[in-house]
Amino acid sequence: MTSVSVRDLSLKFGSLEVLRTLNLDIDQGEFLVLLGPSGCGKSTLLNCIAGLLDISDGQIFISGKNVTWEEPKDRGIGMVFQSYALYPQMTVEKNLSFGLQIAGMPKDEISRRIERAAEILQIQPLLKRKPAQLSGGQRQRVAIGRALVRDVDVFLFDEPLSNLDAKLRAELRVELKRLHQNLKNTMIYVTHDQIEALTLADRIAVMKGGIIQQLDAPLTIYNRPVNLFVAGFIGSPSMNFLPGRIEGRGDQVRVVLGSGLSVPLDGYEAGEPLRDSLEVVFGVRPEHLTVSREPTSGPSLPAEVELVEPMGADSLVWLRLGTNSMSVRTESTAGFLPEDAVHVTFDLAHASLFDASTEERI
Amino acid sequence: MSDTVTMKGKPLTYSAAETDPAVPRHAGSAVAVGPSGSKPQKKLSRRNIVLYGVLILAALYYLLPLYVMVITSVKGMPEIRLGNIFSPPVEVTFAPWVKAWSEACTGLNCDGLSRGFLNSVQILVPSVILSIIIASVNGYALANWKFKGGEVFFTILIVGAFIPYQVMIYPIVILLREVGLYGSLTGLIIVHTIFGMPILTLLFRNYFASMPEELFKAARVDGAGFWQIYFRIMLPMSLPIFVVAIILQVTGIWNDFLFGVIFTKPDLYPMTVQLNNIVNSTQGVIEYNVNMAATILTGLVPLCVYFVSGKLFVRGIAAGAVKG
Numbered sequence: 073m074t075s076v077s078v079r080d081l082s083l084k085f086g087s088l089e090v091l092r093t094l095n096l097d098i099d100q101g102e103f104l105v106l107l108g109p110s111g112c113g114k115s116t117l118l119n120c121i122a123g124l125l126d127i128s129d130g131q132i133f134i135s136g137k138n139v140t141w142e143e144p145k146d147r148g149i150g151m152v153f154q155s156y157a158l159y160p161q162m163t164v165e166k167n168l169s170f171g172l173q174i175a176g177m178p179k180d181e182i183s184r185r186i187e188r189a190a191e192i193l194q195i196q197p198l199l200k201r202k203p204a205q206l207s208g209g210q211r212q213r214v215a216i217g218r219a220l221v222r223d224v225d226v227f228l229f230d231e232p233l234s235n236l237d238a239k240l241r242a243e244l245r246v247e248l249k250r251l252h253q254n255l256k257n258t259m260i261y262v263t264h265d266q267i268e269a270l271t272l273a274d275r276i277a278v279m280k281g282g283i284i285q286q287l288d289a290p291l292t293i294y295n296r297p298v299n300l301f302v303a304g305f306i307g308s309p310s311m312n313f314l315p316g317r318i319e320g321r322g323d324q325v326r327v328v329l330g331s332g333l334s335v336p337l338d339g340y341e342a343g344e345p346l347r348d349s350l351e352v353v354f355g356v357r358p359e360h361l362t363v364s365r366e367p368t369s370g371p372s373l374p375a376e377v378e379l380v381e382p383m384g385a386d387s388l389v390w391l392r393l394g395t396n397s398m399s400v401r402t403e404s405t406a407g408f409l410p411e412d413a414v415h416v417t418f419d420l421a422h423a424s425l426f427d428a429s430t431e432e433r434i
Numbered sequence: 435m436s437d438t439v440t441m442k443g444k445p446l447t448y449s450a451a452e453t454d455p456a457v458p459r460h461a462g463s464a465v466a467v468g469p470s471g472s473k474p475q476k477k478l479s480r481r482n483i484v485l486y487g488v489l490i491l492a493a494l495y496y497l498l499p500l501y502v503m504v505i506t507s508v509k510g511m512p513e514i515r516l517g518n519i520f521s522p523p524v525e526v527t528f529a530p531w532v533k534a535w536s537e538a539c540t541g542l543n544c545d546g547l548s549r550g551f552l553n554s555v556q557i558l559v560p561s562v563i564l565s566i567i568i569a570s571v572n573g574y575a576l577a578n579w580k581f582k583g584g585e586v587f588f589t590i591l592i593v594g595a596f597i598p599y600q601v602m603i604y605p606i607v608i609l610l611r612e613v614g615l616y617g618s619l620t621g622l623i624i625v626h627t628i629f630g631m632p633i634l635t636l637l638f639r640n641y642f643a644s645m646p647e648e649l650f651k652a653a654r655v656d657g658a659g660f661w662q663i664y665f666r667i668m669l670p671m672s673l674p675i676f677v678v679a680i681i682l683q684v685t686g687i688w689n690d691f692l693f694g695v696i697f698t699k700p701d702l703y704p705m706t707v708q709l710n711n712i713v714n715s716t717q718g719v720i721e722y723n724v725n726m727a728a729t730i731l732t733g734l735v736p737l738c739v740y741f742v743s744g745k746l747f748v749r750g751i752a753a754g755a756v757k758g
Contacts, residue, residue, distance in 0.1 A: 143657075144655045150655070151651070151652065151655045153648040155648045158652075159649065159666075159667055170653075170656050171655070171656030171657050218652070230648075
């Protein structure tokens with residue numbers, strides 16, 4: 073069942089088009105992440121769904137009801153903000169009850185709901201404190217609690233973990249995922265952090281320039297990005313891009329990279345037949361390359377180690393391949409050193425080819 | 435005494451033996467011999483002498499007139515006639531203060547400043563309250579509830595702040611006459627309220643605009659309306675800016691002379707006008723001690739406001755007026 077549905081939504085600030093005829097359907101209980109660089113319109117889209125921004129054109133449905141012109145409180149949403157946005161002069165308990173009081177809910181019902189939310193989020197000992205007396209993680213938990221007591225169908229998160237330090241962010245990320253598994257509410261989550269997106273999401277919508285570039289499950293987005301932007305944005309360290317040209321056809325098709333090096337393309341699942349002499353960008357992630365000191369049995373190319381970045385369990389080895397530079401993820405124990413002569417092998421099942429002119433995946 | 439340092443004139447003594455008797459002081463290692471701990475500061479450096487010298491001179495320069503006023507006001511007239519205005523009083527008398535407050539003549543009546551004080555209070559209290567209530571709601575609406583024409587409205591208001599008062603006096607006289615409020619306290623209160631609007635609205639708008647926008651959004655998601663957000667979220671957070679507004683209005687309205695003399699009549703003159711009439715009345719000898727006492731009395735209200743709320747004033751100015 074569809075929980076949130078956005079139809080042909082447009083938003084203009086004067087002549088500036090922030091969102092362009094955007095369509096999005098989110099299933100009941102789905103965890104959808106809106107991911108993109110700053111200024112891509114992801115937070116704006118969330119604010120439109122919340123009713124905090126008036127849209128220029130289109131419709132928004134929540135739980136089957138057209139809420140395009142409804143006030144935020146009547147949309148059945150709860151929202152969690154990056155800066156927590158707790159009312160500083162109220163205790164945690166008052167923060168949680170504020171919205172319910174305004175809605176005129178009876179006292180015993182309010183305290184029942186606060187008790188339940190406090191238990192889920194384990195903030196019972198904090199109820200009498202003011203926000204200033206809480207740590208960042210506790211504040212964000214209270215902010216989530218404020219959405220929780222509203223007992224709504226849809227939770228909206230606007231970069232909720234961005235203000236926290238790295239360790240706390242990882243902890244709360246797990247808590248959020250657990251919360252979603254228990255509550256099974258629909259959640260829409262805005263972030264620019266791809267790790268959060270990949271770990272939390274059922275589906276990710278990658279946005280750029282007010283348009284959803286790709287809407288898919290995290291691993292699909294990771295392995296089969298639809299265009300150069302998505303391929304470059306997702307993944308850290310990011311994907312290697314090598315300019316090249318398609319040569320031959322049928323079983324003999326290969327991509328010729330800059331300096332006359334060529335890679336046979338058997339094993340690559342092309343969406344459309346590969347045309348001869350098409351200019352392409354060949355993309356492959358650092359972990360889908362293997363380096364070895366000896367030539368392997370399969371097709372491999374000679375390269376030279378440029379520098380090595382140790383990252384703990386793995387090391388990132390930067391290779392010079394003709395005129396191109398590319399990174400390869402290797403085990404730290406492999407012990408490559410700069411200027412080593414090596415051979416590099418491509419895992420073509422996980423590689424991507426993009427049309428150089430349209431930047432779309434082939 | 436390498437472990438005694440002086441910071442801002444207050445000696446602080448650090449002793450390893452105090453905290454941990456097991457550790458011998460200056461155990462002879464290379465680390466302990468060299469400079470360690472916080473850097474000692476010289477009290478009488480040339481920089482400090484110049485700095486404090488200049489500050490003290492400036493303070494004296496500003497305090498001198500007040501000193502002259504206070505000692506003159508407690509001297510008798512014979513002593514003043516001796517002509518030495520800096521010498522302390524030989525005989526302290528509070529008669530000039532009593533006279534300034536309740537007996538000094540202003541041409542028509544001879545009941546001193548007390549009448550003007552009451553008038554000023556009657557003008558001040560409603561003007562301050564009314565202007566701040568209206569301006570705070572204005573500022574809140576302009577900062578948080580973007581509405582069509584809001585920017586235009588605000589621009590007009592700010593432009594209004596730059597038009598000299600004198601230009602508007604005659605039209606306002608006519609307006610007040612037409613509605614039958616000319617020469618009344620109500621008329622003056624309305625004028626003060628209106629003229630306070632531009633600067634106060636700017637002050638409140640900037641303060642509310644500097645509050646996190648997400649707080650406002652959260653309150654809207656919680657279902658709070660225009661007034662609920664104003665009273666329950668914004669007001670409790672904006673004490674400093676209210677103090678700033680109160681100080682600005684109290685001093686501005688209390689010190690006003692022009693509007694007071696134009697829009698009221700002799701019976702209703704505020705304290706400043708009364709003071710002017712006492713000081714400028716030319717019958718008989720000029721009683722410097724009474725004039726000084728009257729002037730200090732008139733300045734007492736703004737002075738008290740500053741003393742009581744100076745700290746909040748600085749905080750509010752820093753938070754509201756600079757940002758935005």
